[in-house]
Amino acid sequence: MNYIKNEYSELFIQDGVLFFKYLPFENFDLAAAEKIVAARLSLQREIAFPVLCDVRQIGKPNLSARRFLAVQGSVLAKAVAYVANSYSKEKLADFFITVDQPTAPTAVFSTQEAALQFLKPYVSE
Amino acid sequence: MSVNKKELAKIDDILEMIVQLALGNFAYRYQVENPESEIENIGERLNYLAEELGMFISHPGVFGIKNMADPYVFAVNEEFKITGVNCRFVDLMQIPEKKLLELPLSEVVTESTYAAITQQLKVHFEEERTHTPVRLLISFHLKSGNILDCWGYCHFVKGADGVYFLFRGLPIAEKEIKVPLLQPKTKSRNKEHSIIQYQADIMNLRKVHQYILSNLHQKLPSLNEIARKFNLNEFKLKKGFKALYQTPVVKFHREKRLEMAYQMIVNTPTPLSVIAKNFGFMDYPYFSKAFKKKYGKSPSKFKDDNYIN
Numbered sequence A: 001m002n003y004i005k006n007e008y009s010e011l012f013i014q015d016g017v018l019f020f021k022y023l024p025f026e027n028f029d030l031a032a033a034e035k036i037v038a039a040r041l042s043l044q045r046e047i048a049f050p051v052l053c054d055v056r057q058i059g060k061p062n063l064s065a066r067r068f069l070a071v072q073g074s075v076l077a078k079a080v081a082y083v084a085n086s087y088s089k090e091k092l093a094d095f096f097i098t099v100d101q102p103t104a105p106t107a108v109f110s111t112q113e114a115a116l117q118f119l120k121p122y123v124s125e
Numbered sequence B: 001m002s003v004n005k006k007e008l009a010k011i012d013d014i015l016e017m018i019v020q021l022a023l024g025n026f027a028y029r030y031q032v033e034n035p036e037s038e039i040e041n042i043g044e045r046l047n048y049l050a051e052e053l054g055m056f057i058s059h060p061g062v063f064g065i066k067n068m069a070d071p072y073v074f075a076v077n078e079e080f081k082i083t084g085v086n087c088r089f090v091d092l093m094q095i096p097e098k099k100l101l102e103l104p105l106s107e108v109v110t111e112s113t114y115a116a117i118t119q120q121l122k123v124h125f126e127e128e129r130t131h132t133p134v135r136l137l138i139s140f141h142l143k144s145g146n147i148l149d150c151w152g153y154c155h156f157v158k159g160a161d162g163v164y165f166l167f168r169g170l171p172i173a174e175k176e177i178k179v180p181l182l183q184p185k186t187k188s189r190n191k192e193h194s195i196i197q198y199q200a201d202i203m204n205l206r207k208v209h210q211y212i213l214s215n216l217h218q219k220l221p222s223l224n225e226i227a228r229k230f231n232l233n234e235f236k237l238k239k240g241f242k243a244l245y246q247t248p249v250v251k252f253h254r255e256k257r258l259e260m261a262y263q264m265i266v267n268t269p270t271p272l273s274v275i276a277k278n279f280g281f282m283d284y285p286y287f288s289k290a291f292k293k294k295y296g297k298s299p300s301k302f303k304d305d306n307y308i309n
Helices: A030-044 A063-074 A087-100 A112-122 B005-022 B038-057 B087-093 B111-126 B191-214 B223-229 B234-245 B249-267 B272-278 B284-295 B299-306
Strands: A003-005 A009-014 A017-022 A049-054 A077-083 A106-109 B072-077 B082-085 B134-141 B147-159 B162-169
Touching: A003 A030, A009 A030, A017 A030, A030 A063, A030 B249, A049 A112, A063 A077, A063 A087, A063 B249, A077 A112, A087 A106, A087 B038, A106 A112, B005 B038, B072 B087, B082 B087, B111 B134, B134 B162, B191 B223, B191 B234, B191 B249, B223 B234, B223 B249, B234 B249, B249 B272, B249 B284, B249 B299, B272 B284, B272 B299, B284 B299
Parallel strands: A017 A049, A049 A077, A077 A106
Antiparallel strands: A003 A009, A009 A017, B072 B082, B072 B162, B134 B147, B147 B162
């Protein structure tokens, strides 16, 4: 199994990178965050990957969801590159990185190319 | 930069939000109409800030005042109608006592507070924990249209004519946040210097918090080493961390590692001994014992019952 799609996200592994795309959904709460992390871990099984996270359609995670994603959401994530295509999404990701402080190395980019470049050192040979 | 009338109104709303935060009203929210607007984005960030501050300031651990000076008191019956009030409550609500009595609770608190109170009390009293008071955060709707955030305890009272819920507390803005153990025992001659030092300690404690979260895969250094690394003494580290995060440093480190291990156990096929090692537990028996203490089952039993794939 190399691909998962559920009501919250779509994710697959390609060339040593886990591509994670948020889908639009209501009520981004702790329960949603737990399901999102569970889906990613079940796809990765026990291997750590760099994660390219497309947040262009992300909703508004509440406090519990952000806290969970910052800590438990970093399990088996070597590094995370957010791809945002708008001012608001970029600032949301910035807020998350600065305030909630995810434990894996994390940065925000406006293009997928730049995000992949950031993740390159974390890709296993 | 020219600003049109609509943008100006939005800036006013943002300024109001800042004022509310400064007043300690962390339940206040800026209404976002267009999330793509740069100005409105500031309002949205302030909403997040309010959530963060609300969590930080109103953590259950800061409850505990038993001898409150001049608290508000009101009682509601089983149908959640107000049946009794004190003068302080009347003053806070800005509604005459006669009008307050018999009003449904839902008329004086926000919708979310009402849902939270009814749910919390239902769970509490269904479990027959009637002897312990329930700690609550209550947002009242004031006559002026403003919202007033309060702390409160709810006691269960059984009278001859039925059951009552007695609420007692203080407005949040009036609550003194005490972290006395962080302050030096002897007062500095320079008061400003003490305040700066106090704030610096808090910033350092937050760095310790982040340091622990970033190093969950390894054994925790000694408290003395951590204290020195973050320019604290061991006393301030121990007492200050507990005051800020309501848990001792060592326990926080263990609990977070167990929470990470939980995710691995439930969602991956990783052997339990590898999970224990990955999260810095010295040996499997120790990990198993700690896990069982937190989750009520040994890791192997937990995996048998919960592994999804």
